[in-house]
Amino acid sequence: MTDTGLPASIEAAWGAQRPTRGPKRALSLDRIVAAAVAVADADGLDALSMSRVAGELGTSAMSLYRYVSAKDELLTLMTDAIFIDAAAVTSSDWRPALTELAWGCLRAYRAHPWAVRIPISGPPVTPHQLRWLETGLAVLSPTPLTAAEKMSTLLLISGMARNDATLANDLGAQDNLMPTYAQTLGRILPPQDFPHLLAILTTPVMTQDDHPDVEFAWALARILDGLAALITTKSE
Amino acid sequence: MTDTGLPASIEAAWGAQRPTRGPKRALSLDRIVAAAVAVADADGLDALSMSRVAGELGTSAMSLYRYVSAKDELLTLMTDAIFIDAAAVTSSDWRPALTELAWGCLRAYRAHPWAVRIPISGPPVTPHQLRWLETGLAVLSPTPLTAAEKMSTLLLISGMARNDATLANDLGAQDNLMPTYAQTLGRILPPQDFPHLLAILTTPVMTQDDHPDVEFAWALARILDGLAALITTKSE
DNA sequence: CGAAAGTGCGTACGAGATAAACAGTGAGGG
DNA sequence: CCCTCACTGTTTATCTCGTACGCACTTTCG
Numbered sequence: 314m315t316d317t318g319l320p321a322s323i324e325a326a327w328g329a330q331r332p333t334r335g336p337k338r339a340l341s342l343d344r345i346v347a348a349a350v351a352v353a354d355a356d357g358l359d360a361l362s363m364s365r366v367a368g369e370l371g372t373s374a375m376s377l378y379r380y381v382s383a384k385d386e387l388l389t390l391m392t393d394a395i396f397i398d399a400a401a402v403t404s405s406d407w408r409p410a411l412t413e414l415a416w417g418c419l420r421a422y423r424a425h426p427w428a429v430r431i432p433i434s435g436p437p438v439t440p441h442q443l444r445w446l447e448t449g450l451a452v453l454s455p456t457p458l459t460a461a462e463k464m465s466t467l468l469l470i471s472g473m474a475r476n477d478a479t480l481a482n483d484l485g486a487q488d489n490l491m492p493t494y495a496q497t498l499g500r501i502l503p504p505q506d507f508p509h510l511l512a513i514l515t516t517p518v519m520t521q522d523d524h525p526d527v528e529f530a531w532a533l534a535r536i537l538d539g540l541a542a543l544i545t546t547k548s549e
Numbered sequence: 550m551t552d553t554g555l556p557a558s559i560e561a562a563w564g565a566q567r568p569t570r571g572p573k574r575a576l577s578l579d580r581i582v583a584a585a586v587a588v589a590d591a592d593g594l595d596a597l598s599m600s601r602v603a604g605e606l607g608t609s610a611m612s613l614y615r616y617v618s619a620k621d622e623l624l625t626l627m628t629d630a631i632f633i634d635a636a637a638v639t640s641s642d643w644r645p646a647l648t649e650l651a652w653g654c655l656r657a658y659r660a661h662p663w664a665v666r667i668p669i670s671g672p673p674v675t676p677h678q679l680r681w682l683e684t685g686l687a688v689l690s691p692t693p694l695t696a697a698e699k700m701s702t703l704l705l706i707s708g709m710a711r712n713d714a715t716l717a718n719d720l721g722a723q724d725n726l727m728p729t730y731a732q733t734l735g736r737i738l739p740p741q742d743f744p745h746l747l748a749i750l751t752t753p754v755m756t757q758d759d760h761p762d763v764e765f766a767w768a769l770a771r772i773l774d775g776l777a778a779l780i781t782t783k784s785e
Numbered sequence: 786c787g788a789a790a791g792t793g794c795g796t797a798c799g800a801g802a803t804a805a806a807c808a809g810t811g812a813g814g815g
Numbered sequence: 816c817c818c819t820c821a822c823t824g825t826t827t828a829t830c831t832c833g834t835a836c837g838c839a840c841t842t843t844c845g
């Protein structure tokens with residue numbers, strides 16, 4: 314492996330070999346990332362400071378900088394770690410397999426709501442994310458789609474999962490948010506300018522929070538329908 | 550308008566009336582938000598500090614807190630301001646109209662790349678964003694979709710625009726990023742474990758950056774195809 | 786015409802990321 | 816065998832930034 318241009322911590326996530334000199338390390342990247350994920354799961358991204366993570370591990374903040382050169386890298390590794398189980402696929406048909414991939418992705422985001430708030434810093438370079446992509450390409454390989462179309466499909470699906478999780482988390486954080494929200498809108502909207510929005514507020518759909526899975530399943534079905542149409546066309 | 554539960558700055562964005570007592574204000578919310586947007590456009594979100602924005606306006610940082618109670622509110626207003634022209638629609642057919650809305654949304658994100666990095670803090674409560682939603686609902690009102698389906702459709706589309714902009718901005722920031730990226734992957738991927746990914750790297754699709762608009766148009770077409778199928782089904 | 790509400794702003798504090806310097810450690814070359 | 820030096824964890828210090836607080840000034844209403 315020649316120079317990859319990647320930060321050392323990312324290379325370490327791929328299992329780069331350690332130098333042999335010097336004292337043994339007291340920690341490991343995995344433990345640090347796991348601790349960081351635990352902190353974020355427990356108290357959110359705002360509570361995720363280097364000192365807090367170090368505290369959980371019983372060391373000092375600066376120790377972490379022997380493993381990660383900046384907090385951003387830690388965040389990148391965290392967003393990779395949550396996808397360990399996202400690429401599990403049982404079917405070999407493209408449609409059910411893509412469905413599994415989509416839900417795997419969504420499951421990761423749902424289990425770790427903070428992940429969607431971490432800005433994407435570049436193209437995927439971490440193991441689990443690339444594993445997900447690889448699996449997706451494998452699943453789509455029997456289809457007549459072009460390489461670009463396969464890529465677009467996967468980016469669309471992962472983006473949709475990310476997007477759905479964003480909405481589900483930030484919108485549905487509180488329990489009876491929708492009634493409150495409807496009330497707020499009812500009070501702030503100039504009535505004559507927003508007729509459709511005001512009308513929909515009285516719909517039971519808006520006043521009760523429906524299960525977020527339904528929304529995702531619906532959107533996914535739309536996309537896969539569109540894709541199926543394209544595949545059928547290209548197959549003829 | 551009784552109590553909306555919204556921050557004062559958001560109510561101000563809706564044109565709430567000012568108290569009459571006290572000296573006249575030297576600034577206005579609009580000017581502050583515009584200055585903040587200009588800073589972010591010029592130097593990115595990282596350069597956006599309260600003092601920087603105040604500096605551009607010739608006042609002190611703390612003055613801004615008379616208009617906005619926290620930086621988060623300023624960010625919220627910034628993400629609203631960029632959508633001024635996003636809801637312009639000429640057609641009344643649902644498909645072309647939705648296309649216009651989608652591109653309007655994407656245009657906003659493309660013109661202000663930093664916007665996608667601002668975490669969503671809750672359901673939309675700001676004028677331009679709700680205007681976009683209202684327009685979308687109006688456009689979909691002749692269709693046989695349920696209220697929930699209309700809402701899902703619009704959230705899916707706006708999410709897709711956001712998502713596409715995220716990718717386009719963060720991935721394509723540099724000019725010849727793709728060749729570099731392909732090289733990086735080629736060096737970091739364990740060859741036997743990622744056959745499809747490695748194979749696609751040699752595809753011209755991946756080695757040259759294609760116009761990002763193509764990707765969005767493609768994904769949008771998939772979604773609208775899926776939607777059209779549903780509408781046809783429900784119409785019978 | 787005061788009081789009260791409202792304004793801009795200087796000061797100060799606290800949190801947090803991280804650079805720099807330092808003392809201990811242990812594998813490999815002589 | 817031991818010394819060297821790459822490597823380790825840590826302590827201390829710095830710098831940036833958001834924002835609470837309080838002060839002095841300015842309007843308008845009772």
